[in-house]
């Protein structure tokens with residue numbers, strides 16, 4: 001089954017649709033632009049590609065059976081490729097796309113949400129780096145062990161393990177064996193392989209780095225759901241909070257919050273562009289909007305203030321959550337991501353009923369996490385990817401890129417920042433960390449894509465250049481572009497800055513252009 005995709009356009013209704021689809025496949029929407037990296041020189045086409053490809057059907061390879069293998073003709077900018085579908089017990093399916101003219105680069109594309117579908121590499125609006133297949137890369141993707149169905153798969157222990165951590169290490173050897181049959185051993189042995197994913201796919205990326213450090217030469221983790229247990233506990237708490245009488249925060253009030261945040265914080269980066277590039281300097285208390293007379297859309301009651309404060313406040317305990325960022329509240333309110341909205345609720349419902357309690361008939365609002373302490377510990381050990389000791393990964397020369405949108409209200413950017421800081425400490429300091437991990441933050445960008453900022457950026461080309469040539473991504477002047485500007489507006493372009501740097505307006509020049517900004521340390 002193909003991955004459902006949609007692109008958040010300027011129409012808010014479509015954005016809302018994207019969000020609903022995202023409840024099942026969290027990384028569904030995004031943008032794509034051309035690659036910025038030089039590719040490997042003069043790749044040679046595979047001889048007898050048609051017979052080699054179709055001859056794979058029915059073969060048993062490394063525990064998998066090939067169920068489909070088609071040589072698909074070039075179409076537009078997508079080159080001719082052998083597309084292979086294979087499966088393993090119980091329901092682990094994967095796809096390998098092998099260009100006839102291959103650049104000796106392979107990308108394993110992560111999934112998202114509760115998974116259950118195979119990421120489509122030909123979709124120009126995927127949530128990862130754009131135009132992967134157009135650049136002659138082999139792509140690999142998997143359903144992570146089950147087919148759609150929301151979170152119901154979690155009642156099956158084997159499927160839950162595959163979702164948690166086992167799918168990629170099961171699939172990759174079989175996919176690489178298929179590649180060897182197509183391209184020959186020598187090329188596959190010398191080729192570089194990377195993993196990229198956002199959201200749930202960002203968590204999968206960090207699973208590889210932490211538990212299977214020998215599988216990939218490079219890993220790109222975007223907006224990772226790596227503090228899974230804390231994240232889904234927080235979703236439960238916010239769902240309960242906004243269910244209290246008078247505690248729900250309407251879309252109009254979310255817009256009032258956004259306006260108040262921008263009034264205080266937008267200009268801190270040198271230009272008022274509805275992008276907060278200095279979140280470290282942005283301080284806002286929802287009580288500043290407390291209703292003084294009759295309630296209106298522009299003010300908050302005590303119950304609504306309590307909800308909003310809960311949204312931004314970090315939580316503590318065994319499974320903490322870092323608290324949400326300021327900015328983008330109104331626009332993300334329309335996609336129902338924030339303030340215990342439908343997406344938070346759907347995720348909480350799936351996790352707590354099927355992963356934790358394993359009882360679909362429970363009422364979400366009555367669930368007490370204290371009842372499930374041992375089960376949460378068990379799930380955390382399986383699913384969370386919070387280990388900051390990456391010494392095995394670093395020791396073999398592998399590289400890690402972290403990325404996050406800074407107004408992501410589904411997975412807070414503060415979560416990624418906290419993880420990165422722990423990795424730096426564990427590595428022995430900034431200089432030691434810089435050798436193998438770089439972290440980039442995108443102001444004004446929502447969950448994986450969208451927002452007022454520049455959300456679309458190629459990280460795969462710079463990653464391969466880092467692996468193959470030793471060129472650090474932060475040294476090549478990466479530029480991000482806004483995928484979905486408002487109607488009639490010009491797409492925003494910004495330099496993509498390495499944390500903790502931010503794009504500071506130069507004081508003159510077109511604020512839509514990256515040349516008007518300089519990556520600056522706070």
Ligand SMILES: [Ca+2]
Pocket residue numbers: 265266267268269270271272273274275276277
């Ligand atoms: Ca600004």
